Amino acid sequence: MxxxxxxxxxxxxxxxxxxxxxxxxxxxxxxxxxxxxxxxxxxxxxxxxxxxxxxxxxxxxxxxxxxxxxxxxxxxxxxxxxxxxxxxxxxxxxxxxxxxxxxxxxxxxxxxxxxxxxxxxxxxxxxxxxxxxxxxxxxxxxxxxxxxxxxxxxxxxGVDLEKFKPGGRVFQHGLKGKVILCVGALVPSKQIDKAILAVSKLKQVSLLIAGDGPQNEGLLALGRESLGRRRFKLVSVTHEMMPEIYRSADIFVFTPERSEAFGIVYVEAMASGLSVVATDDPIRREIVGNAGLFVDPNNMEEYARIIRRALEMKWGNKPRIQAQKYxxxxxxxxxxxxxxxxxx
Missing domain, CATH: 3.40.50.2000 (Glycogen Phosphorylase B;)
Known part of the structure; x- marks a missing residue:
């Protein structure tokens, strides 16, 4: 039986x-x-x-x-x-x-x-x-x-390694230059506004944000004011579309408050082959390992410098290897x- x-x-x-x-x-x-x-x-x-x-x-x-x-x-x-x-x-x-x-x-x-x-x-x-x-x-x-x-x-x-991988369909965002991706709920604890302000200090790069939440209108206005419509886009998509979103970017940035429990978006990004810029705390260092760089998001000049450095580095297969642990x-x-x- x-x-x-x-x-x-x-x-x-x-x-x-x-x-x-x-x-x-x-x-x-x-x-x-x-x-x-x-x-x-x-x-x-x-x-x-x-x-x-x-x-x-x-x-x-x-x-x-x-x-x-x-x-x-x-x-x-x-x-x-x-x-x-x-x-x-x-x-x-x-x-x-x-x-x-x-x-x-x-x-x-x-x-x-x-x-x-x-x-x-x-x-x-x-x-x-x-x-x-x-x-x-x-x-x-x-x-x-x-x-x-x-x-x-x-x-x-964890992460679905078959779903999130470098090869496959790519989201057509229409943004100029190198594209920085940020994914998260649009709530204060995710500090998406700081990512917008940091990217605005860089030239010839664009920012794509994927998420939804109470701060939607405010972040949309801030992004357009700081970066302009040709360098900024905010989209709300289903989780099924996220692999295409990750593949459309050059690096991934997400710097929430230290109280952030984990950050599945980090492992999804790394599985998709993206290096990461993350909040400098023990939990993010545990997750990201040697597949990214770490920063205090309250230091805007340093934040912008770290993003530029991440864009210039050669990461090889480090992000994917790190994601396989999850x-x-x-x-x-x-x-x-x-x-x-x-x-x-």
């Missing part, structure tokens, strides 16, 4: 409408694991909205309350299905609600630290999950200090072992 597969549910209110690392993680990992488990992704297809100062820490701002009410409406569905493992991606109220629910019927709660080192994952850890996954080595060590009672381990995010096939094997071990 065939052994019954474990039922695993991913909960993400933004799945299907936002292309961040958390959404890519959910999509790619669920596809890889469906041969081992009975998998379901429950999505709300909501757009990101701006978080409000102070009250966001209590999850009482509009974004926190939207997540709360959506998660509350999902409870009857989750109760009917009684999944063996629940993976909530939106934290806060959602993690707490699912913790109480899994306690009630005997399920397991797994938190994957897509929020990064900071308040959100601190709250997630104190919701007492059965297991916490740190997506960087630093985050995994940090989680053990925040709540030593929760078991944790390091499993990074194959989704390897990452999925680790999750398969983790989920199975929770029911041994």
């Amino acid at each position: 065939e052994k019954k597969k474990l039922k695993i549910v991913f909960l993400n209110i933004y799945q299907g409408s936002v292309n961040r690392g958390a959404e890519t993680f959910t999509e790619e990992l669920s596809k890889k694991l469906e041969k081992y488990f009975d998998l379901e992704v429950i999505s709300g297809k909501r757009k990101l909205i701006k978080r409000l100062p102070v009250i966001w820490r209590f999850f009482l701002d509009p974004q926190g309350m939207i997540v709360f009410w959506w998660s509350l409406r999902m409870l009857p569905r989750v109760i009917r299905e009684r999944p063996d493992i629940i993976i909530p991606l939106n934290g806060g109220w959602q993690a707490l609600l699912m913790r109480f629910l899994t306690w009630a019927y005997g399920g397991k709660l797994v938190i994957v630290g897509q929020s990064g080192i900071g308040w959100d994952d601190r709250v997630n850890l104190w919701s007492m999950p059965n297991h916490f996954v740190g997506i960087s080595k630093k985050a995994s060590l940090w989680s053990k200090k925040v709540n030593p009672m929760v078991s944790s381990q390091y499993i990074p995010n 194959s989704w096939d390897k990452i999925a094997e680790k999750y398969e072992k983790l989920f199975s071990s929770l029911y041994k």
